[in-house]
Amino acid sequence: MEYIKHFSDICDEDLSLVGGKALNLGKLTRAGFHVPAGFCVTTDAYRQTIRALDQLSSDEIQKVKLPELLEDAILLAYGKLETGNVAVRSSATAEDLPQASFAGQQDSFLNISQAAQLLDKIKACWASLWSSRAIAYRRDQQIDEEGLGIAVVVQAMVDAEVSGVMFTINPIGGDEIVIESNWGLGESVVSGEVTPDHLIVSKLDGQVISEKIAAKRQMVSRMGLIEVPIDKRDMPSLRRDLVYQLVNHGMDIENFYGTPQDIEWAYSDNQFYILQARAVTTLTDTAQIEILRRREIDVLEQKSDPDGTVWSRYNL
Numbered sequence: 001m002e003y004i005k006h007f008s009d010i011c012d013e014d015l016s017l018v019g020g021k022a023l024n025l026g027k028l029t030r031a032g033f034h035v036p037a038g039f040c041v042t043t044d045a046y047r048q049t050i051r052a053l054d055q056l057s058s059d060e061i062q063k064v065k066l067p068e069l070l071e072d073a074i075l076l077a078y079g080k081l082e083t084g085n086v087a088v089r090s091s092a093t094a095e096d097l098p099q100a101s102f103a104g105q106q107d108s109f110l111n112i113s114q115a116a117q118l119l120d121k122i123k124a125c126w127a128s129l130w131s132s133r134a135i136a137y138r139r140d141q142q143i144d145e146e147g148l149g150i151a152v153v154v155q156a157m158v159d160a161e162v163s164g165v166m167f168t169i170n171p172i173g174g175d176e177i178v179i180e181s182n183w184g185l186g187e188s189v190v191s192g193e194v195t196p197d198h199l200i201v202s203k204l205d206g207q208v209i210s211e212k213i214a215a216k217r218q219m220v221s222r223m224g225l226i227e228v229p230i231d232k233r234d235m236p237s238l239r240r241d242l243v244y245q246l247v248n249h250g251m252d253i254e255n256f257y258g259t260p261q262d263i264e265w266a267y268s269d270n271q272f273y274i275l276q277a278r279a280v281t282t283l284t285d286t287a288q289i290e291i292l293r294r295r296e297i298d299v300l301e302q303k304s305d306p307d308g309t310v311w312s313r314y315n316l
Contacts, residue, residue, distance in 0.1 A: 001044040003073045007035060017042045019091030019151040024277050031256055033249075034273050038086070038155030039077045043093060045070050046126055046150050058127040066119060074122065075115055078154065085111045085157040085222060087275075088118065090125040092150045107131075110187060111157060111222050118154070125152045158273045159222065160266035162237045164189045164196055168203075168250045169260035169280055176209060177201045177247055181237045183228055184219030186264055186275065193225065194218050197237050201247050208243060211236070238267075246272060253277050 005018055010026025018026065022040040029035045048067060053060050066074075078086070089108040107128035109121040128134060129150040138148075163186035170176035180189050180196040188194045194217070200210040213236050219228050238246065246265065249272055254261050257279065264276040 001048060002042055003045040003048075003070050004039055004077045005042055006039045006077070007037065010040065016093055016149065017044065017151070019043065019093050019149070020278070021089060021091035021276060022151055022153050023091075025153065025155070028253070028256075028274055028277060033253065033256075034271060036156040036158050036273055036275065037081055037083070038153060039081070040091060041074060041122055041152040041154065043149030043151050045074075046152075049126070056130055058130045061127040061130065062123050064123065066123070071119060074119065074154075078115065078118060081154075081156055083156040085113045086118065087153075087155045087157055088112050088121040088125060089153045089155070090128055090150055091153050092129060093148060110185065110220075122152045122154075126150055155275075157222070158266040158268050158275070160185050160268050160273075162242075163264075163266035163275075164237075166246060166250050166263045166265060167260070167280060168254040168263070170200060171280075174200075175203045177203055177250055179238070179243065179246060182214075182216055182219055183232060183237050184221050184226075186220075186266060188218065188220040188225070190264065193220070199238070199243060201243065203251070206244055206247055208240070242267065242272075249274070 002017065005014065005022070005026075007022070007026050007029040010018055010023060010030075012023075012027070014026070015023050018040040025035055025038065026040075048070065049064055050056065050061060053064060087108065087110050107125055109124065112118050112121055129148070162181055162183060164179065164181035165186065166180075167178040170178050177200070179199040179201065181199075182188050182194055182196040189196045195214040196216070197214055198210075198212040199208055201208050213234065216228050216233050216237065218225055220226075246267075249265070250261065250263055253263060253274065257277070260280040261277050262280050263274060266273045266275055
């Protein structure tokens with residue numbers, strides 16, 4: 001059995017061993033893209049551990065004891081990263097595939113800095129495979145659970161100055177790239193905790209077609225959700241020269257895969273890092289959601305006061 005696969009060792013045939021997310025990170029690493037260092041706790045590790053369980057449930061998996069050899073292998077790989085904080089993310093064998101992205105269906109954990117905490121979060125990722133939300137999604141997508149496995153990505157955290165997401169195709173039409181960004185870690189953008197800056201860039205000439213700079217009052221840091229300094233709240237989180245650099249990275253990744261990509265990125269110390277990349281799958285649903293989201297933002301902006309606050313009498 002193979003419990004650990006470092007990103008640089010993952011090859012195209014490893015999908016069943018490392019899952020969709022880790023497979024993509026391995027491909028990007030081997031292709032020379034700037035991906036933070038990391039490793040994958042494989043589906044072999046998951047299956048070896050759950051053999052001791054009478055039934056598969058989130059609660060039982062969270063309480064299971066890891067085999068000693070597996071625990072040693074995880075901690076050895078963690079030590080080799082030589083980093084204080086890591087992100088721990090699920091990588092299911094049916095995840096980030098052309099027909100279904102599984103985005104948001106399994107759990108992720110940021111700023112993990114202790115060995116015992118790391119082991120617990122790996123089990124939490126395993127357990128999320130059997131959450132009611134994930135089960136319902138698989139049923140809706142008609143994904144067979146026979147032989148379903150889950151791996152876990154452990155990746156060095158980037159202490160991002162700016163981060164966000166980028167679609168190399170505009171969900172609502174047009175040969176355009178869509179970028180959303182905020183100060184700090186990208187979790188605030190991915191989770192929808194804040195309204196980020198929103199840019200649309202032409203793929204034909206790289207020019208910015210549309211730019212909406214949000215009043216960015218909060219950001220995610222290593223300490224959690226914090227206030228954005230007042231002097232940065234209304235500033236663009238990405239300088240124009242960085243927008244052009246990011247667009248070039250996005251086009252390189254799209255050309256590498258041959259299909260439009262949904263990319264999570266971070267910028268730190270004059271360098272862009274690619275945290276995740278997956279094919280844009282359910283474009284019709286994404287387009288409808290994006291249309292409604294932008295429409296709602298426009299309505300709220302019209303109703304807000306000069307400080308960006310919308311007042312309501314409703315008891316929420």
